[in-house]
Amino acid sequence: MPKGARLIGSFRYRNLRYTKNHPLRVPRVSLLLELLLALGLLEEEELVESRPALWEELTLFHEEEYLRALEECDRCQCVKKDYRERFNIGTYENPVSPAMWRGSLLATGSSIQAVELYLKGYVAFNPAGGMHHAYPSRAKGFCFINDPGVTLQTLLKEGFRRVLYIDLDAHHCDGVQDFFYEEDRVFVLSLHQSPEYAFPFSRGYLKERGAGKGKGYNLNLPLPPGLKDGEFLYVLEKSLTLIKDIYKPEVYVLQLGTDALKEDYLSKFELSNRGFLEAFDLVRDLLGEGVYLGGGGYHPVALARAWVLLWCRLSQKPIPEFLTPKAREVLLSVDFEEFEEDVDRGYMYEKLLDPPAVGEVRREVKRLVEEAIGYYLF
Numbered sequence: 451m452p453k454g455a456r457l458i459g460s461f462r463y464r465n466l467r468y469t470k471n472h473p474l475r476v477p478r479v480s481l482l483l484e485l486l487l488a489l490g491l492l493e494e495e496e497l498v499e500s501r502p503a504l505w506e507e508l509t510l511f512h513e514e515e516y517l518r519a520l521e522e523c524d525r526c527q528c529v530k531k532d533y534r535e536r537f538n539i540g541t542y543e544n545p546v547s548p549a550m551w552r553g554s555l556l557a558t559g560s561s562i563q564a565v566e567l568y569l570k571g572y573v574a575f576n577p578a579g580g581m582h583h584a585y586p587s588r589a590k591g592f593c594f595i596n597d598p599g600v601t602l603q604t605l606l607k608e609g610f611r612r613v614l615y616i617d618l619d620a621h622h623c624d625g626v627q628d629f630f631y632e633e634d635r636v637f638v639l640s641l642h643q644s645p646e647y648a649f650p651f652s653r654g655y656l657k658e659r660g661a662g663k664g665k666g667y668n669l670n671l672p673l674p675p676g677l678k679d680g681e682f683l684y685v686l687e688k689s690l691t692l693i694k695d696i697y698k699p700e701v702y703v704l705q706l707g708t709d710a711l712k713e714d715y716l717s718k719f720e721l722s723n724r725g726f727l728e729a730f731d732l733v734r735d736l737l738g739e740g741v742y743l744g745g746g747g748y749h750p751v752a753l754a755r756a757w758v759l760l761w762c763r764l765s766q767k768p769i770p771e772f773l774t775p776k777a778r779e780v781l782l783s784v785d786f787e788e789f790e791e792d793v794d795r796g797y798m799y800e801k802l803l804d805p806p807a808v809g810e811v812r813r814e815v816k817r818l819v820e821e822a823i824g825y826y827l828f
């Protein structure tokens with residue numbers, strides 16, 4: 451039995467935002483905390499204050515030269531042309547802002563705190579984590595420090611030999627995959643929008659299965675647009691059952707980006723938060739407790755509602771059916787530019803759980819899963 455649930459977070463993220471007009475400009479962790487407090491779902495002892503990652507933790511994944519460049523850019527809040535070219539920082543995608551270095555340090559420290567708490571017998575969730583696109587010496591896809599990579603390396607350092615990484619973000623985890631591509635001590639499983647139509651475009655195909663001694667320890671499930679709850683659960687159940695059998699993971703890290711939700715304007719998936727929660731339940735039913743990280747998610751209200759649901763599960767509290775007036779006030783006060791103006795999102799301010807997003811499992815999805823499983827049947 452776990453000792454209890456812990457949420458690793460901080461209100462300091464409020465002042466560590468991305469630049470104006472950036473998709474990650476929106477409040478996320480601070481909004482989640484405010485919403486949980488407004489709903490009376492977070493006890494004082496359940497909230498663990500985030501701490502920044504240490505240099506020697508960052509270098510478990512990153513090159514020192516890159517880290518020094520980030521630090522330097524943070525000091526002046528500016529970027530040299532040379533750094534922009536070499537490290538991909540100071541671009542529209544990966545702008546210089548207080549989030550870049552100080553925000554990433556906190557998010558990464560929190561992921562290590564999640565591991566430490568997990569090892570002590572707690573269930574721990576770091577909503578600021580899951581920045582899976584960053585490379586050892588290159589920023590990518592809004593990510594500067596690859597905290598899942600640091601987390602996995604920390605578990606290897608602790609002596610684990612079969613670590614499973616599961617990524618439920620709508621985008622492929624290219625930075626994590628490429629780093630562990632030749633590693634058999636880490637199995638990477640990712641469900642995502644196919645790179646044929648979605649970021650990161652160059653990675654995430656089924657044929658990428660690892661190399662060298664890591665061959666067979668990487669499984670990508672690139673999925674078509676319009677994915678609904680049933681399809682997501684179908685693919686997750688089939689692939690996880692297979693991996694559980696063949697790999698027998700000792701521990702797992704779960705990336706819980708919310709951009710697969712239907713409200714998210716940066717993805718073409720159409721999950722309800724009920725389906726998202728069922729996916730979370732499925733992973734825990736099959737594998738027990740793991741280390742839980744956040745991830746993408748660009749509609750702040752959808753994100754906060756979904757993560758509240760996860761937190762209810764982790765802390766074993768019943769999910770409130772209706773939002774309290776105070777909770778509604780928190781959500782209505784979010785400073786967020788809605789990009790789909792003609793869509794009525796009124797339901798998001800009434801209840802927590804969405805109705806399910808119903809749909810058949812399409813033939814192309816079944817075929818993809820069959821092909822993936824086929825790789826392991828010889």
Ligand SMILES: [Zn+2]
Binds near residue numbers: 619620709745746747
């Ligand atoms: Zn994403």
